[in-house]
Amino acid sequence: MEIQFKIKMNERLYLRNPEETELGRRILKHSVELIYKLGFESFTFKKLAEEIESTEASIYRYFENKHNLLIYITAWYFGWLAYQISFQTNNIKDPKVKLQRIINLLALSIEDDIHTHHIDEGLLHPVIVAEGSKTYLTKQVEKDNKKQFFQPYKDLCNLIGNIILENNPNYKYPKSLASTIIEVAHFQNFFMHNLTSLTDYSKKNNEVEIVEFLNNLVFSSIESK
Amino acid sequence: MEIQFKIKMNERLYLRNPEETELGRRILKHSVELIYKLGFESFTFKKLAEEIESTEASIYRYFENKHNLLIYITAWYFGWLAYQISFQTNNIKDPKVKLQRIINLLALSIEDDIHTHHIDEGLLHPVIVAEGSKTYLTKQVEKDNKKQFFQPYKDLCNLIGNIILENNPNYKYPKSLASTIIEVAHFQNFFMHNLTSLTDYSKKNNEVEIVEFLNNLVFSSIESK
DNA sequence: TTTTAAATGATAGTATTACTATTATAAAAA
DNA sequence: TTTTTATAATAGTAATACTATCATTTAAAA
Numbered sequence: 001m002e003i004q005f006k007i008k009m010n011e012r013l014y015l016r017n018p019e020e021t022e023l024g025r026r027i028l029k030h031s032v033e034l035i036y037k038l039g040f041e042s043f044t045f046k047k048l049a050e051e052i053e054s055t056e057a058s059i060y061r062y063f064e065n066k067h068n069l070l071i072y073i074t075a076w077y078f079g080w081l082a083y084q085i086s087f088q089t090n091n092i093k094d095p096k097v098k099l100q101r102i103i104n105l106l107a108l109s110i111e112d113d114i115h116t117h118h119i120d121e122g123l124l125h126p127v128i129v130a131e132g133s134k135t136y137l138t139k140q141v142e143k144d145n146k147k148q149f150f151q152p153y154k155d156l157c158n159l160i161g162n163i164i165l166e167n168n169p170n171y172k173y174p175k176s177l178a179s180t181i182i183e184v185a186h187f188q189n190f191f192m193h194n195l196t197s198l199t200d201y202s203k204k205n206n207e208v209e210i211v212e213f214l215n216n217l218v219f220s221s222i223e224s225k
Numbered sequence: 226m227e228i229q230f231k232i233k234m235n236e237r238l239y240l241r242n243p244e245e246t247e248l249g250r251r252i253l254k255h256s257v258e259l260i261y262k263l264g265f266e267s268f269t270f271k272k273l274a275e276e277i278e279s280t281e282a283s284i285y286r287y288f289e290n291k292h293n294l295l296i297y298i299t300a301w302y303f304g305w306l307a308y309q310i311s312f313q314t315n316n317i318k319d320p321k322v323k324l325q326r327i328i329n330l331l332a333l334s335i336e337d338d339i340h341t342h343h344i345d346e347g348l349l350h351p352v353i354v355a356e357g358s359k360t361y362l363t364k365q366v367e368k369d370n371k372k373q374f375f376q377p378y379k380d381l382c383n384l385i386g387n388i389i390l391e392n393n394p395n396y397k398y399p400k401s402l403a404s405t406i407i408e409v410a411h412f413q414n415f416f417m418h419n420l421t422s423l424t425d426y427s428k429k430n431n432e433v434e435i436v437e438f439l440n441n442l443v444f445s446s447i448e449s450k
Numbered sequence: 451t452t453t454t455a456a457a458t459g460a461t462a463g464t465a466t467t468a469c470t471a472t473t474a475t476a477a478a479a480a
Numbered sequence: 481t482t483t484t485t486a487t488a489a490t491a492g493t494a495a496t497a498c499t500a501t502c503a504t505t506t507a508a509a510a
Contacts, residue, residue, distance in 0.1 A: 016457090021457080023457085023458075038364065039363055039364035041363065041364075042364065044495085044496065044497080045496095045497080045498085046495090046496080046497090054458075054459080055458080055459055055460070055461090056497090056498085057458085057459075057460085057461090057498095057499085057500090058457085058458055058459070060497095060498075060499085061457080061458080065497075065498080066497085130362055131362065133358060133362070133412075134359070134362065136415075136419070136420060137355055137356065137358070137359065137415070138264055138266065139263065139264035139266075139267065141419045141420065142419065145419070145420060150420060153423070154420075154422055154423060157422075157423055172425065172438075172441070173424075173425045173438045173441070174425065175422070175423060175424055175425045176413060176423075176424045176425050176426070176435075176438050177438075177442075179412075179413075179416060179423045179424065180409055180413070180442070183408065183409070183412055184405055184408070184409065187358075187404075187408055188401060188404075188405070190361075190362070191404060194361070194366045194367065194370070195361060195366065195370060195375060195379075197379055197382075197400070198378070198379060198382055198400060198401075198404045199398075199400055199401045199404065200397065200398045200399065200400045200401050201401070210401075213397075213398045213401050213402075216397070216398070216446055216449065217402075217405070217442065217446050220445040220446045220448075220449035221441055221442050221445045221446065223445075224441065224445035224449075241486090246486080248486085248487075269466085269467065269468080270467090270468075270469085271466090271467080271468090279487075279488080280487080280488055280489070280490090281468090281469085282469095282470085282471090282487085282488080282489085282490090283486085283487055283488070285468095285469075285470085286486080286487085290468075290469080291468085
């Protein structure tokens with residue numbers, strides 16, 4: 001028996017559920033690949049349609065626009081991450097080890113998860129690193145927020161925030177530190193790969209050093225005083 | 226006598242120097258205002274032209290495209306910040322106080338600096354908070370980086386990194402911490418104003434709490450062990 | 451099995467965007 | 481005064497981000 005992993009997505013993110021049809025899954029798979037290849041700005045539904053040998057109009061039946069598709073992908077990523085975290089921290093007692101595992105998941109490149117056929121997590125990670133923040137850095141944040149589009153991000157912050165509190169129940173900024181861990185992990189990864197001189201990491205592909213930096217940052221703050 | 230503040234900008238960022246002509250300065254002033262109002266995605270040279278009662282073609286004589294204009298504005302901001310920092314930390318002996326002033330400058334809303342007529346820093350700060358990272362989160366980062374477009378950001382990181390080393394000469398990640406201070410200050414500010422539940426700050430406009438969080442984060446890391 | 455409904459394909463069309471090009475005019479420098 | 485330079489006015493183009501229509505294929509219901 002094959003176990004397939006599925007995340008319940010916010011229904012307002014799509015017009016037709018892409019996980020339920022073959023075409024929908026092809027849209028998801030190839031949009032990650034194409035955004036990875038072209039960057040979000042140059043990515044268009046027309047190019048995606050050519051890639052999957054379908055038509056622009058068909059893609060528009062699944063997603064209202066490419067912005068919602070990006071939010072979908074990002075939300076999916078955070079949902080998947082939350083699952084990975086609860087899976088990987090399950091049965092672990094030491095809250096410090098839990099938090100370290102989370103930092104690893106966020107900062108290190110990810111291998112493809114075979115339980116999701118239609119998404120290649122190995123590509124998804126760099127896509128989120130480079131494009132993820134564009135989901136909320138818009139004039140419509142408030143609107144999108146009201147539609148709960150960022151719920152998976154918030155849930156993840158709460159999850160991490162609670163583990164921070166397990167480490168130190170008196171810590172004053174659990175949610176801010178949680179969002180900081182996520183964001184720092186991602187943009188330090190981006191800087192290391194693309195703007196090396198903004199970091200202190202010795203080699204261009206040494207993501208382990210980001211983990212070291214983050215561990216120092218996070219635990220000295222949690223354990224201070 | 227009036228003292229006017231001027232930043233030497235990378236010449237490859239523009240086709241014609243916008244600081245040297247009346248029209249150029251109007252382009253800068255109103256592009257900040259219009260990006261603030263519309264967001265970068267909806268901002269176009271056509272709308273800007275209407276705003277300043279000029280033409281699209283005239284704006285294109287100053288900037289190759291709107292992306293370069295955004296980089297120009299962002300670079301200008303970081304140049305201005307570097308100047309503010311050296312000004313405000315001048316004559317201060319205590320490196321801890323220096324770093325605290327920097328955190329204040331980055332995280333708190335800024336008042337208009339009367340020494341620059343053609344840029345309203347009060348608007349520039351939220352524009353950089355929301356749009357600044359779009360300068361480098363593109364497929365052309367490498368190209369833009371080779372043209373030294375991000376030099377002011379790097380210079381600022383070096384400046385802050387050196388002050389971090391004044392605080393603790395053995396600190397292992399001065400540059401990573403410097404870029405982290407900048408980025409965290411900005412996106413925590415964004416979250417506080419737009420996605421409140423991702424932070425722990427009690428009121429929506431209490432930027433002082435961001436400063437507290439950042440001080441805790443930075444100094445516990447620098448002073449650890 | 452037939453009918454019917456739903457999903458997709460094929461095609462066309464539109465307003466806007468991100469430019470480039472050309473010519474005319476006004477202002478400043480030689 | 482002539483010449484250069486900057487700007488305005490206008491036109492044009494390919495691409496983008498859609499919307500709309502109708503035909504065809506596929507799958508589900510009767």
